[in-house]
Amino acid sequence: MDNIFVICEIEDGKVADVSLELLTKGRSLANQLSCKLEALALGHKLKGIEEQIFPYGADVVHVGDDKRLEPFTTLPFTSIIVDLFQKEKPQIALLGATTMGRDLGPRVSSALQSGLTADCTALEIGDHEDKKAKKIYKNLLYQIRPAFGGNIVATIINPDCRPQMATVREGVMKKEMFSKTHKGQLKTIDVGSILKPEDTVVKVIERHIEKNRINIKNSSIIISGGYGMGSKENFSVLYDLAEVLGGEVGASRAAVDAGFAEHDRQVGQTGVTVRPKLYIACGISGQIQHTAGMEESSMVIAINNDPGAPINKIADYVLTGEVMDIIPRLIKSYKKNTK
Amino acid sequence: MGLKIIVLAKQVPDTRNVGKDAMKADGTVNRAALAAIFNPEDLNALEQALRLKDKYSGTTVTLLTMGPGRAADVIREGLFRGANDGILLTDRAFAGSDTLATSYAISCAIRKISKFDLIIAGRQAIDGDTAQVGPQVAEKLGIPQVTYGEVIYSAEKGKISLKRRLERGVETVECPMPAVVTINSSAASCRPRNAKLVQKYKHAQTVTERQNQSEDYIDLTNDRPYLNIPEWSVNDIESDLRMLGLSGSPTKVKQIENVVFQAKESRHVQANDQEIEELVKELIANHTIG
DSSP, X not given: OOOEEEEEOEETTEEOHHHHHHHHHHHHHHHHHTOOEEEEEEESSOTTTHHHHGGGTOSEEEEXXXXXXXXXXXXXXXXXXXXXXXXXXXXXEEEEXXXXXXXXXXXXXXXXXXXXXXXXXXXEEEEEEETTTTEEEEEEEEEEEEETTTTEEEEEEOSSSSXXXXXXXXXXXXXXXXOTTOOOEEEEOOHHHHOOGGGGOOEEEEEEOOOOOOOGGGOSEEEEEOGGGOSTGGGHHHHHHHHHHTOEEEEOHHHHHTTSSOGGGBBSTTSBOOOOSEEEEESOOOOHHHHXXXXXXXXXXXXXXXXTOTHHHHOSXXXXXXXXXXXXXHHHHHXXXXX | OOOEEEEEEOEEEOGGXXXXXXBOTTSSBOGGGSOEEEOHHHHHHHHHHHHHHHHSTTOEEEEEEXXXXXXXXXXXXXXXXXXXXXXXXXXXXXXXXXXXXXXXXXXXXXXXXXXOSEEEEESOOTTTOOOOHHHHHHHHHTOOEEEEEEXXXXXXXXXXXXXXXXXXXXXXXXXXXXXXXXXXXXXXXXXXXXXXXXXXXXXXXXXXXXXXXXXXXXXXHHHOGGGBOOEEOGGGXXXXXXXXXXXXXXXXEEEEEEOOOXXXXXXXXXXXXXXXXXXXXXXXXXXXXX
């Protein structure tokens, strides 16, 4: 009772990074709350899966192995988790904010009538005073997340309902092995006694990997390159920065015409209009045809070796210098200052 | 025999159009500067419903929205694009609902509608980005869900077949009806307004809206009942009041921090390690990155 559960995601016999990140976070929360960290692994042919989980500090690993649990479908997973949580009564349950976690989390929370906060960017422990009810809650999970299109950051709590559930995106938390030799207890879930025929009515007919189309419009961070990037190869530093910041790569028309980037990435009058939270313009002079497509960005950083580039006039921050020199330093500094 | 489809739609502030004027000088959100729009992915959901209506004769599409009185705009917009009718669920009792209380209220309204084959909703709304209401409605109704839908291939012989778009690929699934399906923005865009339907439904209103209108319009609904947008309050649905609004919401907002962008004038950052580091720390501190 009152432990922390991490619902692990397993792909081809491997525990997903996001789950290991949550286990790392869960371990530190468990230490803070003096409770146990428990993990749940559901799927098929999971023999030995606990060996991947224990080093991240799990005290208990529950394994449910059944062919009806692979590939993932919502209903059987929900039935097993609800059954387990009703018995174990965890205080906190964490899932990856993946397509699986964001499908499963709300269904489980609804069945348990418990609160769920999606896409948290930070999890902390803290107290809460309900002034109206004159009640003080100790050691609640603060679920911190951006909302309102990223314009506000909200701290959400679940004062009364348990478990306090949260999903977190991959890469938000740090993944850190607790101890290579750490061993916990393995518990087997009797899947057969829980699943009912109505749990398996949804059938996955086909699955395949399909490259997602580029869609920079929905990205809250865009790193764009212009003709000043010099070559297609040099664009790779922009992809590196986009990856660490969780953004997308855009391009000016001149860069697209020069073959540095695909047309889908073009920002401006003949491309797409974007309004991200952060727009980093690299080697872009700032012709009106380009700025028309990005001037409503909340924040603009211009990186250019020309101190007189027109883009500088609409930028909030101007870095004058070589893109190829500045970007790697930005990445290094970002990595140093996060996690 | 056509299908009976319910589309869940939400009116949301257009958080994508946040320009620099969206923040007031005191750092709070300037809601007046944000237009209220039809949640984008709910339009993708509506299109999937309308395609089924085109494909299976006799199919009807009913919009259901929960929100303040002005959310009737969402119903009208749906009627202009091809929905058959719509219901506005509106009551002070719903105020302060989190996703769970919202799902409960919506599921109670759906139970009142009673007959349906399919509920289609956008994956998530752009004001909260939680993607929770669809699955929670499905759970409350005790029916299966399929999230992240992109194309509904068919809905016949008691089951739907559709394509899901996930992080690392696509999946084709079959699911018995009734079911809840949520649709991604990667799905087909919604068809535009139809001029004939705009003419037909431009005076469609709720009772509350009509109260503020001249007599002429009140008479209109006598011979044109389709101009009446039903408005359901908490008294029109069967529900447990404790599960609605704030009391039905397990999650509470403890604190809101506005993300303020102070840089108005361009600031010049020297391209040395120290200044780059300061810039990065500033961006992390004001939640622009990280």
